Amino acid sequence: MTKPAEISAAETANENLPKEKFEELEKFINGLETTKGALIEILHKAQDIFGYLPRDVQLYVARKLGIPGAEVFGVVSFYSYFTTKPRGKHTISVCMGTACFVRGADKIIERLKEKLGIESNEITEDGLFTLKDVRCIGACGLAPVVMIDDKVYGRVKEEELDEIINTYRNQEVKH
Amino acid sequence: MSKFRTNIMVCGGTGCLASDSEKVFKNLKLILKARGYADEVQVIKTGCFGFCEQGPIVKIEPDNVLYVRVGPKDAKDIIDEHIIKGRTVDRLLYREPDKGKKAHKQEDMPFYKKQLRIALRNCGLVNPEDIYEYIALGGYEALGKVLTTKSQKDVIDIVKKSGLRGRGGGGFPTGLKWEITSKQPGKTKFIICNADEGDPGAFMDRSILEGDPHSVLEAMAIGGYAIGADKGIIYIRAEYPLAIQRLNIALKQAREMGLLGENIFNTDFSFDIDIKYGAGAFVCGEETALINSCEGKRGEPNYKPPYPAEKGYFGHPTCVNNVETFANIPPIILKGPQWFASIGTEKSKGTKVFALAGKINNVGLVEVPMGITLREIIYDIGGGIQGGRKFKAVQTGGPSGGVITEEDLDTPIDYDSLTAIGSMMGSGGMIVMDETDNMVDIAKFYLEFTMDESCGRCTPCRIGTKRLYEMLNKITSGKATMADIDAMKQLCYMIKDGSLCGLGQTAPNPVISTMKHFWNEYLALIKDVDNYQEEGRYIATNKDGTTIRS
Amino acid sequence: MKVKSLEELKKIREESMDKVNLREHGEINEDKIEILVGMATCGISSGARETLNEFVEEIKKEKLNNVKVIPVGCIGYCHSEPTVQVNISGEKPVLYGNVKGKRVHEIIEKHIKGGKPVENLILHVDFERA
Numbered sequence: 001m002t003k004p005a006e007i008s009a010a011e012t013a014n015e016n017l018p019k020e021k022f023e024e025l026e027k028f029i030n031g032l033e034t035t036k037g038a039l040i041e042i043l044h045k046a047q048d049i050f051g052y053l054p055r056d057v058q059l060y061v062a063r064k065l066g067i068p069g070a071e072v073f074g075v076v077s078f079y080s081y082f083t084t085k086p087r088g089k090h091t092i093s094v095c096m097g098t099a100c101f102v103r104g105a106d107k108i109i110e111r112l113k114e115k116l117g118i119e120s121n122e123i124t125e126d127g128l129f130t131l132k133d134v135r136c137i138g139a140c141g142l143a144p145v146v147m148i149d150d151k152v153y154g155r156v157k158e159e160e161l162d163e164i165i166n167t168y169r170n171q172e173v174k175h
Numbered sequence: 176m177s178k179f180r181t182n183i184m185v186c187g188g189t190g191c192l193a194s195d196s197e198k199v200f201k202n203l204k205l206i207l208k209a210r211g212y213a214d215e216v217q218v219i220k221t222g223c224f225g226f227c228e229q230g231p232i233v234k235i236e237p238d239n240v241l242y243v244r245v246g247p248k249d250a251k252d253i254i255d256e257h258i259i260k261g262r263t264v265d266r267l268l269y270r271e272p273d274k275g276k277k278a279h280k281q282e283d284m285p286f287y288k289k290q291l292r293i294a295l296r297n298c299g300l301v302n303p304e305d306i307y308e309y310i311a312l313g314g315y316e317a318l319g320k321v322l323t324t325k326s327q328k329d330v331i332d333i334v335k336k337s338g339l340r341g342r343g344g345g346g347f348p349t350g351l352k353w354e355i356t357s358k359q360p361g362k363t364k365f366i367i368c369n370a371d372e373g374d375p376g377a378f379m380d381r382s383i384l385e386g387d388p389h390s391v392l393e394a395m396a397i398g399g400y401a402i403g404a405d406k407g408i409i410y411i412r413a414e415y416p417l418a419i420q421r422l423n424i425a426l427k428q429a430r431e432m433g434l435l436g437e438n439i440f441n442t443d444f445s446f447d448i449d450i451k452y453g454a455g456a457f458v459c460g461e462e463t464a465l466i467n468s469c470e471g472k473r474g475e476p477n478y479k480p481p482y483p484a485e486k487g488y489f490g491h492p493t494c495v496n497n498v499e500t501f502a503n504i505p506p507i508i509l510k511g512p513q514w515f516a517s518i519g520t521e522k523s524k525g526t527k528v529f530a531l532a533g534k535i536n537n538v539g540l541v542e543v544p545m546g547i548t549l550r551e552i553i554y555d556i557g558g559g560i561q562g563g564r565k566f567k568a569v570q571t572g573g574p575s576g577g578v579i580t581e582e583d584l585d586t587p588i589d590y591d592s593l594t595a596i597g598s599m600m601g602s603g604g605m606i607v608m609d610e611t612d613n614m615v616d617i618a619k620f621y622l623e624f625t626m627d628e629s630c631g632r633c634t635p636c637r638i639g640t641k642r643l644y645e646m647l648n649k650i651t652s653g654k655a656t657m658a659d660i661d662a663m664k665q666l667c668y669m670i671k672d673g674s675l676c677g678l679g680q681t682a683p684n685p686v687i688s689t690m691k692h693f694w695n696e697y698l699a700l701i702k703d704v705d706n707y708q709e710e711g712r713y714i715a716t717n718k719d720g721t722t723i724r725s
Numbered sequence: 726m727k728v729k730s731l732e733e734l735k736k737i738r739e740e741s742m743d744k745v746n747l748r749e750h751g752e753i754n755e756d757k758i759e760i761l762v763g764m765a766t767c768g769i770s771s772g773a774r775e776t777l778n779e780f781v782e783e784i785k786k787e788k789l790n791n792v793k794v795i796p797v798g799c800i801g802y803c804h805s806e807p808t809v810q811v812n813i814s815g816e817k818p819v820l821y822g823n824v825k826g827k828r829v830h831e832i833i834e835k836h837i838k839g840g841k842p843v844e845n846l847i848l849h850v851d852f853e854r855a
Contacts, residue, residue: 139771316738
């Protein structure tokens with residue numbers, strides 16, 4: 001579900017990506033028995049290391065494997081699990097599986113968009129939250145479900161959203 | 176057993192033992208001996224009948240009579256009345272709680288009509304991270320039996336005879352798939368487990384992998400042996416971290432015990448399994464797309480033929496089966512194909528796991544014999560509709576399926592009957608909707624999903640689903656005319672007929688089936704419905720209850 | 726240890742039997758109790774990990790050395806997660822639903838120590854296993 005707007009070929013390499021992370025990735029790639037058919041596996045690892053897959057990382061993988069950058073980008077943009085944008089400190093995932101949908105998940109995500117002032121797959125101004133709609137996290141018994149990082153909030157009501165968001169905002173204030 | 180004319184089976188399960196079945200067993204034996212029938216009638220202690228609530232249970236075979244709550248004192252009547260005089264002991268028969276109706280035979284009991292767990296047999300029972308518990312319940316015995324006593328052809332024949340069909344939704348006979356792959360030339364072959372469960376609202380495969388990962392590994396090795404593959408691949412969604420973790424533990428344990436690896440059971444057969452991660456693409460459930468993704472490419476489907484059985488993973492013959500399909504294999508090998516084929520309907524054998532969700536009281540995972548009706552699943556197992564509201568429809572087959580309404584609730588579930596009523600078996604998602612759900616919204620929801628998930632390779636699907644979604648949006652915003660509806664119908668069939676793979680071919684199903692069953696809900700949203708007539712069906716009910724007429 | 730033949734596998738099976746006998750048949754002589762906690766994604770997201778930890782803590786605290794807590798997979802009762810099954814030798818297994826917080830303590834006190842199942846938490850099991 002990567003949107004075309006997220007992707008820009010003109011984007012210059014202005015990201016400050018630490019050298020150690022590239023080294024970690026290189027070590028992983030060198031350790032593979034074969035790189036044949038391993039592109040997705042490598043991209044998973046890269047996203048683990050960097051948190052997202054910026055242009056520079058994609059190009060690095062392409063050069064390392066000796067394949068065109070377009071091929072790497074083709075794969076990155078195809079799969080919804082890969083993201084080319086940095087994530088907020090917390091990721092709010094709203095389950096849009098059918099079970100959650102019939103129990104009102106569509107209203108929940110609309111409210112969240114209003115409250116956070118962002119669309120799906122965007123990051124809030126303060127960098128605290130990324131909002132995502134995801135397909136079925138498998139807690140259908142608790143529908144509708146909102147997941148913040150690894151914590152699952154079940155049977156969520158619209159009225160409860162403020163309180164949930166505020167717990168994360170307050171944590172920031174305390175720190 | 177043949178020398179005995181009758182067998183009396185006494186349940187020796189935990190529940191029945193707790194309620195004195197041991198004494199019942201002893202008394203039955205004593206009285207038989209005293210009456211001089213000990214040579215003709217045998218008393219056997221069996222495993223749990225699963226009906227502990229009514230224990231101790233005693234079953235008489237071949238009469239197929241089941242007695243419940245049998246006390247030690249009842250032994251005399253069972254022998255004197257039933258065995259000697261041939262009269263059933265009425266007071267010991269099971270009665271349905273609300274009706275007081277007596278059930279003679281096991282099959283008549285509502286309890287037994289419901290769930291039977293084959294694929295889920297170990298889920299919730301074994302510690303998935305302990306291979307010894309799996310072995311204690313008969314694990315890896317099927318693999319041992321196959322490798323040491325059966326030929327490849329034997330195994331394929333067993334699976335063919337069992338009548339097992341693919342549980343991922345397609346329903347292709349598993350044995351036949353194995354046979355085709357086994358007959359391909361070439362030394363290198365692959366067997367792939369499809370664990371890319373993408374249907375929103377379905378979690379059967381995840382539960383099996385999290386609860387009983389070894390059963391899938393064992394079955395893959397059996398499949399590998401049958402088709403002549405020494406390498407297996409599990410393609411699993413990256414969104415299932417717990418399942419991945421448990422699979423990795425299981426793989427490690429199986430390798431340590433030599434149940435995967437070189438020369439398994441000291442035979443010539445070597446087999447190992449790799450895990451490949453998906454990255455969030457529904458279309459990768461389609462087997463050619465899945466294979467492309469395994470190769471590290473975009474998960475776009477290929478034109479078939481060639482089928483994966485001929486040219487699959489990196490051009491080698493490849494067999495792709497679903498997680499639940501695999502989970503059925505070890506019991507089939509151990510209990511025999513006849514046992515499996517005795518469960519279910521004529522063309523659909525065995526059981527099916529469903530993820531029951533939506534507006535239903537008992538949301539959960541159920542495994543039922545094929546042939547059970549949707550009504551039984553929704554009302555007897557699912558406990559009916561939430562909040563006492565009225566049932567409206569149930570969607571099976573996820574975004575590729577259709578809605579089933581009240582009038583079809585009594586259809587016995589199998590692959591063919593579900594297709595006949597305009598839906599499909601699918602992978603096992605079952606979403607229940609009540610009277611408050613608007614069906615046009617539901618159709619739109621599914622279309623949004625398929626539009627998002629269309630891989631973009633072929634035009635009918637890529638552009639068609641987008642246009643279809645836009646039309647549905649126009650309808651729900653109240654701006655559509657009847658001309659739009661006509662165009663939409665046409666578009667549905669164009670997408671169905673023109674798309675390359677199953678995703679596109681089935682994408683319009685939710686729209687087609689909601690239009691068929693809930694035409695009024697579409698009409699109620701149309702601007703110029705007053706000017707329109709179609710086969711005399713131009714009367715619609717508005718949301719506020721007023722009637723629209725031409 | 727590598728398994729080399731079907732016989733060896735069967736031997737391992739025999740030796741491992743006591744791990745599951747209680748669950749399958751309730752046929753062991755020792756005074757052993759098992760608590761199975763459903764730990765699949767659905768259970769964990771409903772708090773099964775906390776429940777499991779509480780059982781372990783409480784058992785340690787009470788020094789109930791014959792009680793074992795075992796994580797298992799999904800039993801399918803998503804509507805009542807977390808689910809917990811208590812197996813006591815010679816008794817019918819009892820399945821509990823919505824086991825959280827104080828209820829852990831209640832099950833330990835009444836059922837594990839007192840021998841009386843907590844009626845209002847019991848779930849009806851409506852399936853048989855092949």
